[in-house]
Amino acid sequence: xxxxxSRGTESKKMSxxxxxxxxxxxxxxxxxxxxxxxxxxxxxxxxxxxxxxRLIEDFLARSNVGRCHDFRETADVIAKVAFKMxxxxxxxxxxxxxxxxxxxxxxxxxxxxxxxxxxxxxxSLIYSNLLCGVLRGALEMKRSPDLGPGDMEVLGxxxxxxxxxxxxxxxxxxxG
Amino acid sequence: MADAALFEFLHTxxxxxxxxxxxxxxxGVSAGPRGGEMGGRKGQKTSLSVLKGMGFRVGQAxxxxxxxxxxxxxxxxxxxxxxxxxxxxxxFQKQMDSLRTNHQGTYVLQDNSFPLxxxxxxxxxxxxxxxxxxxxxxxxxxGTLSTLGIKSLVTASVAALPACxxxxxxxxx
Numbered sequence: 610x611x612x613x614x615s616r617g618t619e620s621k622k623m624s625x626x627x628x629x630x631x632x633x634x635x636x637x638x639x640x641x642x643x644x645x646x647x648x649x650x651x652x653x654x655x656x657x658x659x660x661x662x663r664l665i666e667d668f669l670a671r672s673n674v675g676r677c678h679d680f681r682e683t684a685d686v687i688a689k690v691a692f693k694m695x696x697x698x699x700x701x702x703x704x705x706x707x708x709x710x711x712x713x714x715x716x717x718x719x720x721x722x723x724x725x726x727x728x729x730x731x732x733s734l735i736y737s738n739l740l741c742g743v744l745r746g747a748l749e750m751k752r753s754p755d756l757g758p759g760d761m762e763v764l765g766x767x768x769x770x771x772x773x774x775x776x777x778x779x780x781x782x783x784x785g
Numbered sequence: 786m787a788d789a790a791l792f793e794f795l796h797t798x799x800x801x802x803x804x805x806x807x808x809x810x811x812x813g814v815s816a817g818p819r820g821g822e823m824g825g826r827k828g829q830k831t832s833l834s835v836l837k838g839m840g841f842r843v844g845q846a847x848x849x850x851x852x853x854x855x856x857x858x859x860x861x862x863x864x865x866x867x868x869x870x871x872x873x874x875x876x877f878q879k880q881m882d883s884l885r886t887n888h889q890g891t892y893v894l895q896d897n898s899f900p901l902x903x904x905x906x907x908x909x910x911x912x913x914x915x916x917x918x919x920x921x922x923x924x925x926x927x928g929t930l931s932t933l934g935i936k937s938l939v940t941a942s943v944a945a946l947p948a949c950x951x952x953x954x955x956x957x958x
Binding site (some may be wrong): 621628635 | 787788789790791792794795796798799801802803835838839840842843846847850851852871872874875876
């Protein structure tokens, strides 16, 4: 392989791992800073939230998606456009509640956990909790203006670990 | 593959998070008598070194994943060129703008529009805040060099945002 061709591949490879590695270093640092997993989880959620409120503008500027008319459309945009754009994966949407206000996203291949092994003493750590915060922050910024301030409750986004791998959140929106 | 914007967003949040946890946060690195400044400076130093440490680990890991052929550089200068081109493109989607050396182990890498500083105001405003946004990257450079077999000290300086210089001093064994 010529030097020129291999240069491009090296950059691409490093670039694709950069976020995963940086995230890993962050979680490691947080585990040192906080005594228990619950606090780390909260911190990841909070940081994710702060990222989400800015990320949504980046997303809307780059994706050309229009207003979502209902929650199902929102779910589609999250899974098929946003996740694809930012993480290169398309989670599947399942588990719709009868009222249509709650769903689950299943990440088959979660890029955040590449190369990651959790030691035994961190069984309560929700490693990918940043993602929940990001979703919560992004969605909160784009809630429908028709809803009054009391109508839109804080979105609940949580990760349920069913198979210890890449299970992901549910978005909850309650209308008043 | 994670989008490049994610790294930038994460980095900004990491800087904010680590700064919020200073035992004694102080606004800037400027000298001058101020009550409790020793504590403030110590707190800042801790946060900067934490960011550098994280960057170092990431740089090491990035270096470790490179194929063997890449690591067979002929000269030290080749390695620095690799940092300025391949590594910089991978992390910041652009090449370093200039590389200078005294051919005695000191290199100055200049980026006229460093992406992690670009979002802040340009010029002299927020100059005091700039070191926080450079610490991780200094560590990253040092970490990658370390994996490539080079021990170094990396510091950064900003005269006017968003341009900055990274100084790499090779440590002889």
